[in-house]
Amino acid sequence: MNLDQEIARRRTFGIISHPDAGKTTLTEKLLLFGGAIQKAGAVKSSKIKDHARSDWMEIEKQRGISVATSVMGFNYDGTRINLLDTPGHQDFAEDTYRTLTAVDSVIMVIDCVKGVESQTEKLMEVCRMRDTPVMCFINKLDREGRDPFDLLDEVEAKLAIRVRPLSWPIGMGKGFKGVYNLVDKSLYLFTPSKQTVEEGIAISDISSSTVDDLIGENNAKQLRADVELIEGVYPEFDVKQYLSGETAPVFFGSAVNNFGVRELLENFIDIAPAPIQRKTDTRVVKPEENKFSGFIFKIHANMDPKHRNRIAFLRVCSGKFERGNSYYHVRQNKAFRFSNATAFMAQDRETIDEAFPGDIVGIYDTGNLKIGDTLTEGEKMIYTGIPSFSPEIFKEVINKDAMKTKQLEKGLHQLMEEGVAQLFTYELGNRKVVGTVGALQFEVIQFRLKNEYNATVEFSSQNIHKACWISSRDPKKLHEFTESKTRHIARDKDDKLVFMAESKAWLQMVQDNFPDIEFHYTSEF
Numbered sequence: 235m236n237l238d239q240e241i242a243r244r245r246t247f248g249i250i251s252h253p254d255a256g257k258t259t260l261t262e263k264l265l266l267f268g269g270a271i272q273k274a275g276a277v278k279s280s281k282i283k284d285h286a287r288s289d290w291m292e293i294e295k296q297r298g299i300s301v302a303t304s305v306m307g308f309n310y311d312g313t314r315i316n317l318l319d320t321p322g323h324q325d326f327a328e329d330t331y332r333t334l335t336a337v338d339s340v341i342m343v344i345d346c347v348k349g350v351e352s353q354t355e356k357l358m359e360v361c362r363m364r365d366t367p368v369m370c371f372i373n374k375l376d377r378e379g380r381d382p383f384d385l386l387d388e389v390e391a392k393l394a395i396r397v398r399p400l401s402w403p404i405g406m407g408k409g410f411k412g413v414y415n416l417v418d419k420s421l422y423l424f425t426p427s428k429q430t431v432e433e434g435i436a437i438s439d440i441s442s443s444t445v446d447d448l449i450g451e452n453n454a455k456q457l458r459a460d461v462e463l464i465e466g467v468y469p470e471f472d473v474k475q476y477l478s479g480e481t482a483p484v485f486f487g488s489a490v491n492n493f494g495v496r497e498l499l500e501n502f503i504d505i506a507p508a509p510i511q512r513k514t515d516t517r518v519v520k521p522e523e524n525k526f527s528g529f530i531f532k533i534h535a536n537m538d539p540k541h542r543n544r545i546a547f548l549r550v551c552s553g554k555f556e557r558g559n560s561y562y563h564v565r566q567n568k569a570f571r572f573s574n575a576t577a578f579m580a581q582d583r584e585t586i587d588e589a590f591p592g593d594i595v596g597i598y599d600t601g602n603l604k605i606g607d608t609l610t611e612g613e614k615m616i617y618t619g620i621p622s623f624s625p626e627i628f629k630e631v632i633n634k635d636a637m638k639t640k641q642l643e644k645g646l647h648q649l650m651e652e653g654v655a656q657l658f659t660y661e662l663g664n665r666k667v668v669g670t671v672g673a674l675q676f677e678v679i680q681f682r683l684k685n686e687y688n689a690t691v692e693f694s695s696q697n698i699h700k701a702c703w704i705s706s707r708d709p710k711k712l713h714e715f716t717e718s719k720t721r722h723i724a725r726d727k728d729d730k731l732v733f734m735a736e737s738k739a740w741l742q743m744v745q746d747n748f749p750d751i752e753f754h755y756t757s758e759f
């Protein structure tokens with residue numbers, strides 16, 4: 235196969251959902267179809283249940299599990315599918331945001347009983363920043379859920395994306411009869427707890443009496459009315475609008491019953507994008523370019539504290555990655571040889587010799603790589619679109635063991651490179667403040683600093699509302715601003731200037747008073 239064919243047959247995507255909507259169950263069913271696993275129960279949930287909030291050992295265990303399920307590669311009907319896992323727990327949202335930078339499209343799972351939930355809203359915001367194509371799977375139709383039209387309205391209103399149903403449910407809960415596929419015009423009948431996949435029954439004319447025979451008169455009447463309404467209300471499905479992130483095609487099913495999953499997968503393969511072009515700071519790179527390039531979107535620390543090596547996750551963006559070749563590390567301005575690259579298959583990691591755009595390669599690293607790094611065959615360019623977002627919780631790091639200051643610095647530095655949290659160092663007094671999305675990370679950081687670096691820290695809460703990256707067209711004005719607000723100015727890990735705003739109202743006031751300063755909520759602007 236040549237490079238173009240390898241690219242065309244690849245689909246790299248992530249599943250996003252609010253915890254408990256059915257992401258793990260759907261993942262597992264997809265893997266079963268791909269023959270990547272043999273039986274149900276093989277995929278461990280990467281979610282951390284709420285009761286484990288104070289139990290950080292559980293987090294450590296989950297970290298171990300989540301390496302194995304970080305990327306699940308499998309083949310289906312000649313298509314190479316790379317499914318990137320995203321942590322379910324909201325405290326790890328930053329990790330999820332970064333993983334979403336490495337996918338080409340997304341499947342969003344929504345629980346038909348609960349509708350659109352908060353976590354899905356946040357994740358969709360990230361998808362929208364990059365116009366990522368989204369396909370929607372409305373799950374748990376075997377439960378009494380909300381009216382499907384209401385659900386679709388809610389998706390449109392809360393997620394700011396247009397929807398177009400491509401299948402439609404017949405009944406719900408106990409009365410769930412199956413779905414009508416609006417694309418191939420066939421009925422798929424549901425039998426509770428039957429895991430085998432039924433073939434669709436072609437229905438050329440929905441008004442035919444066969445429909446009444448199959449699903450009963452009342453259901454048939456309702457279905458005809460629903461389909462008429464759908465065709466009247468929703469414009470015809472336009473794949474271009476899906477690919478540009480404007481319209482989400484919607485499927486209905488029940489993951490745990492393996493119902494509707496194959497249709498989802500097959501439609502996904504048909505219309506989801508193959509690896510797409512990506513932006514760098516100098517130009518747009520097309521996947522079919524001959525020269526290899528890619529970027530690191532995730533770093534995973536080794537579980538064994540005695541060995542500090544880590545796994546860096548590289549997304550191949552163009553050309554062919556070959557094991558044993560040396561590649562140019564743009565940030566460090568030197569060449570590295572990666573002889574131990576591994577591919578991620580559903581269950582194991584295996585050494586690979588080559589990888590193509592859309593593939594994720596695992597690289598064992600001893601500290602040379604960090605999130606956002608670009609590797610090329612020599613070209614100086616950096617992939618953009620892997621920003622940090624302003625954290626929500628801020629705490630100052632208090633060193634409890636002055637003898638271990640060096641270890642603490644090193645530990646903090648490495649944990650930040652892994653993306654566990656963000657570190658802000660104040661210009662005044664060198665105070666170090668850690669910012670995170672959730673409370674769990676502080677326990678993780680404290681534990682890992684002690685365990686891996688022998689450093690003892692405590693955290694003291696800070697009254698900070700947001701960290702805003704600041705810039706100005708006029709360097710003099712920027713200087714004046716930082717001089718007048720010295721106590722609130724810090725630097726992020728890349729030495730970028732950050733304004734630590736104490737409250738929303740105060741931030742607004744400062745923004746009004748300094749119109750020449752731009753305030754950004756993400757590190758890339």
Ligand code: G4P
Binds near residue numbers: 251254376
């Ligand atoms: P998540 O990864 O999005 O957090 O969700 P997960 O797949 O773990 O599913 C959450 C719960 O919802 C699980 O039940 C799962 O069995 C159930 N579920 C998934 N799909 C369906 C469906 O189509 N219908 C129904 N009725 N339930 C579904 P659990 O009790 O939390 O766990 P388990 O003991 O069943 O594994």
